[in-house]
Amino acid sequence: MTLSLKKHAKFAGRKGPVVILVADGVGVAPAGPSNAVTEAHTPTLDKLAAQTLYTELAAHGTAVGLPSDDDMGNSEVGHNALGAGRIFAQGAKLVNQALDSGKVYETDVWQEAIEHGRNNTLHLLGLHSDGNIHAHTQHLYALMRKAAEQGVKQCCIHILLDGRDVAARSALVYIEQTEALINELNAQYDSNFRIASGGGRMEITMDRYEADWDMVRRGYHCHTHGIGQTFGCAADAVEAMYEATGKDDQYLPAFVIAKDGEPVGRMQDGDAVILFNFRGDRAIEISLAYERDHFDKFDRDEHRPHPSLYYAGMLQYDGDEFIPARYLVNPPNIDRTMGEYLCAEGVKLFAISETQKYGHVTFFWNGNRSGYIDKDLETYIEIPSDNIEFNQAPAMKAREITEKTIALIESGEYQFGRLNLANGDMVGHTGDLAAAIEAMEVVDECVAKLIDAIEAAGGILLYTADHGNADIMYTEKNGIRTPKTSHTLSPVPFAIVDPNYNGEYQLTPPPDAGLTHIAATTINLLGFEAPDDYQPSLLTFK
Ligand SMILES: O=C(O)[C@@H](CO)OP(=O)(O)O
């Protein structure tokens, strides 16, 4: 199908580009000492929030295709919503439906995995919490129950400790729940289910956008070959590592469960491995490590030969590159994104961020498609991120991204652009309030510079966020503060900076306005009518 957009009946667009700035993780929550956004000195952001062309948009729950309004937003669903202009049922919801209806168990992939599991061992690997951003323990438990029921006797569970989508030190709670189910199943089916290995999600396995392959190498060797500090059980491992490192769940090192000095869950030829994460960015690299015949990102045979495995993902994480080849649930089919429409109209555009968010403004924005829509029209720029805990460098690469964006605006080549400043989110995830405040002040400084550039170019800057994070940095109970490292349920800001504004339109958001309404709004500001089935624009034109 060839896509096209009609010229807008009342608005021809401005001379300069429309640029969307996503301040990742900068939600709107009540002001107070735990809100890094309001605690920071942010004269420019304050001005934006006080102007007429400002509103707040829903960025969590059903507004972005998640199962319920108790689900916080995240970058995947947020950037999908921004790019696609419609609400699609997201991975979390699709997996629930496929497990509840039993469709998962009818697939060839499930049945083949079970066959391998019956003859050898079934390995279940994934993020071990109910955060519901990358994975949910209820999904793991459904798979464990069904595998036991279908005759799998040997099952190894490899757990990635979260502490980023859930409380910073909550690993023991989830381990207890999982061990209880293991005991129940082993008693009922005379099986040998057990936790075999694990480690913090920011330390092993779950790297994204090739920021740090060494993380994946450590995770692969831990889960596959039993390389890591050994313990008798997962709870002992976590307790000992809390004590030894002082770190929280997401940063704990690799551990291996051993009996009589031997790892209990090394992977062997003929075993099946299912990665039960549903979100793609942090699942792609480990999937490549497991399923590719030719793999050169690290030496898989460093300790013992890479076994021949039956590997499957909960979803297909990258539909262009078919990663992984085998999967249990079809991913959302996000079609006709705004990027496709704009390319069809010959609009030149750019997307820019640092590594940690690079795929957010490209892959997620384009409906989980890797690569360009039209290389002749699009420029994608990645500024390399540092590989450190970001409270140590709260400015991250915001200034570099800003300088480069200004150059792109000044070039006069582009009609549309989008950028992501990672600070509110990545520093927010560390739970370090002072660092998050500093992060927000850098964001403010960058927004001010971008506004100047937009003004000089006669363009429009749209300032928004994909979900909250830095807006609640701790919770307090009985005078005790607990750092909050996760995203929030907060709405996000939406401000239009249009220096040539002359009353041509009004901001008229419907009561349910959310992130999905930004695409049509942007298309209007570029001088086009939005596609009929996009969520309506936030603007009414005179
Ligand atoms: O770091 C991540 O993977 C998620 C939190 O799990 O954050 P974001 O959605 O902002 O990328």
Ligand SMILES: [Mn+2]
């Ligand atoms: Mn985000």
Ligand SMILES: [Mn+2]
């Ligand atoms: Mn985040």
